[in-house]
Amino acid sequence: MEEEIxxxxxxxxxxxxxxxxxxxxxxxxPQEIKSMIEEILEKKKSLDILVNNAGIQYVAPIEDFPxxxxxxxxxxxxxxxxxxxxxTITSMKKQKWGRIINIASSHGLVxxxxxxxxVAAKHGLIGLTKAVAxxxxxxxxxxxxxxxxxxxxxxxxxxxxxxxxxGMTKEEATNDLLFEKHPxxxxxxxEDISAMVxxxxxxxGSSITGASLSIDGGWTAR
Numbered sequence: 001m002e003e004e005i006x007x008x009x010x011x012x013x014x015x016x017x018x019x020x021x022x023x024x025x026x027x028x029x030p031q032e033i034k035s036m037i038e039e040i041l042e043k044k045k046s047l048d049i050l051v052n053n054a055g056i057q058y059v060a061p062i063e064d065f066p067x068x069x070x071x072x073x074x075x076x077x078x079x080x081x082x083x084x085x086x087x088t089i090t091s092m093k094k095q096k097w098g099r100i101i102n103i104a105s106s107h108g109l110v111x112x113x114x115x116x117x118x119v120a121a122k123h124g125l126i127g128l129t130k131a132v133a134x135x136x137x138x139x140x141x142x143x144x145x146x147x148x149x150x151x152x153x154x155x156x157x158x159x160x161x162x163x164x165x166x167g168m169t170k171e172e173a174t175n176d177l178l179f180e181k182h183p184x185x186x187x188x189x190x191e192d193i194s195a196m197v198x199x200x201x202x203x204x205g206s207s208i209t210g211a212s213l214s215i216d217g218g219w220t221a222r
Contacts, residue, residue: 027054027080028072037087046095047088049201052081052125053103057155059114059162070117077121078128085132089141098141099201102129103193106149106181106216126212133210142209144200149181149216151188184217 009020021043025036040047055077058069081102092098107115108122125145132143150156156177163173178185192215199205200213214220 028075030079030083033080033083034087037084041091047091048095048097049099049101050084050088051101051103051197051201052084054080055103055105055118055155057115057118057158059159061114062116065116073117073121074124077118078124081125082128085128085143089132089136092141093136093139096140098136099205100129100132100141100143101197101200102126102143102145104129104145104147104212106147106214106219108145108147109212109214109220129212130210137209140206142200142205144205144208144210145212146193146196146200147212147214147216147220148188148193149214149219150177151190151193156187178217181219182217183219183221186217188215188217 005022009022012018012020021040023036023039025032027033037047056073058065058073060066060069085100088100089098092100102125104125105118105122107119108126111119126147129143129145136143160170160173160177163176164170168176175185178187196213196215200208
C-alpha cells in the first residue's frame with residue numbers, strides 16, 4: 001500500500017510539479033477525520049477545495065441486510081462528509097472562499113431495489129449538500145453534489161461479477177447492467193466526472209451551489 005501511494009505521489013509531482021501530502025484516515029471514525037483535517041490545516045494553512053469521494057456498497061433485500069453493513073455504509077458514504085465539512089468550513093469562512101464537492105450518485109436521486117444502505121446514504125448526502133450550500137450562500141463558499149451513473153469502479157465490477165455467477169458471460173453481464181439503467185449503453189468515464197469537479201472548483205462555478213448534477217447517460221431522465 002505504501003509503495004502504491006509513493007508511486008502516485010511521484011507521478012503527480014512529475015506531471016504537475018506539485019508536492020503531494022498524503023494522510024491516511026479511517027473515514028468511519030470521526031476522530032480520525034478530525035485529526036486528518038487538523039494536520040492538513042497545520043501543514044498547508046488553508047483547505048480551499050474539499051472533494052468527498054469515499055464510498056462502499058452492499059446489496060441485499062432489507063430483511064437480509066446486515067445491521068453492521070448499514071452502519072458502515074452510513075458512516076462512510078454519508079457521515080464522513082458531514083465530518084470533513086464540519087472541520088473544514090471554519091477555514092473556508094476565514095478566507096471567504098471555498099469549494100465543497102460531494103460525489104453522490106444517481107442513487108441519490110432515484111432508488112434501486114436491494115440497495116437500501118447506499119440509496120439512503122446518497123439521498124442523505126444530497127440533503128447535506130443543499131443545507132451546507134444555503135448556510136454559506138453569501139460568503140463565497142459553494143457546495144454541490146455530482147451524481148454519476150455507473151462508472152467502471154470495483155463497486156460496479158462486483159455487480160458485473162455477481163451477474164456472471166448466474167451464468168452470464170462478462171459481455172452479457174455488462175450489457176445487462178447498462179441496459180437496465182443507462183439509455184446511452186455506455187459507462188460514465190472518470191474524465192467526465194473530473195471535468196465537472198474542475199468546473200465547480202473554479203471561478204466559473206461560483207454561481208453553482210446546492211446543485212445535484214447528473215452524469216449518468218440518461219438514467220435519471222426516465
